Amino acid sequence: MNVILVFVTALSVQISLTKADDKPTYIYHNCPSKNFTPNSAYQSNLNLLLSTLRSNATRGSSDKFSKGFYNTTTGHEPNKVYGLFLCRGDFGAETCQNCVSVATSDTAQLCPFGKENTIGYEECLLRYSNISFFSVLDTSVRLSQWNVENSPSRSFDQF
Template identity: 60%
Template sequence: MNMNIILVFLSVLSFLISLPRAYGDPWYEGHVCKDGMNFNSNSTYQSNLKLLLSTLRSNATHGSRDKISDGFYNATAGQDLDKVSGLFLCRGDVRRETCQDCVNFATSDLPQRCPVQKGAVIWYRECLLHYSNYSFLSTVDYVPYLCLANAQDSPNRSFGKQVRNLMDEAVNQALSTPKMFGTAKEDYSDFPTLYGLAQCTQNLSPDQCRNCLGDAISQLVECCKVRQGGQLLYPSCITRYELYPFYNNKLIASPTPAPPSPGSVTSSKGGEEIK
């Protein structure tokens, strides 16, 4: 997949995203099939992958014993060379029903886009899904990544510095919350209001989250410094800034805890090893 900067005409999309999206598919941002390691049809690995996706889908629907896991879950299936690891992350400001719909869609959509690859990742505006044949659940994944840039030029030459200051504030907020999700807003007397968002997958430690978001912001500022908005999406963390409000403040202020769920959960942040 071409990893060059994708220019998105947000002058049109900014209107579209303001419309209610209670129905329909999640907002697709991009995906990557990890080449080099493929599996055979009807193989043990494929069976384990199907089991993993079913587990992720089930935990998006039924929640977890730990309210921290609301909107995030990781699991593994199989052993040795046929072991597959995976996770989903829903953006911290989406409703639980939206999260469920996104994960349900992703667990069907990504295997169709990457039908034989052992590893793949897909990003939607509402959630991301990542699985692989190597164990990544205790590490930060910087590749593959997407950089999505607004087609409109930034208002002034100091815009990059203002974006970095904004995103640093969002990171500090993310590191202070269980969901590792933060937003920021900066008002200027002679400049449009800036809005920013930063989030990590909850399998990361605070230091790993800080490193992931720090690297993402550096990449974001570099690829989008002359643009009015942009996103840098890693498998382990996501960042975004815009000149318009794009996140849901009400849901950020009043998150809904996940209900109790039966089953064997072995991770304090939502995780399971499927034998």
């Protein structure tokens, strides 16, 4: 009996560890062609911003985090960087933390030297820019998806 209990406990721990370490589901990124100079003040500010976003995603007690959202700025004009993350509300804190961590790492590969980037996953969204976008409606990033499954023809006459 003790052997079974130990096995079930070990299996449960392994399953929960695997879930927390899963890579989030990548959906898209948008990286306009504006670039910064390597080793510049802007790059230093961007690195600080991404680090700040990542660390605030791991602070479970923060009021801003409890909503799965955090925004901040780093630096001064003309090298100021604005950034935020937004996590889906139906995912837990660990999933949000993992997604933001992956997003802050992936952005260097997906948008090297980009002054702005939006990267979206199933679980979260991360965005940064050299232009303030806080409280500004922006419809420039659009994502269209459709169902690739066939629908039975009889389902169309149910309206």
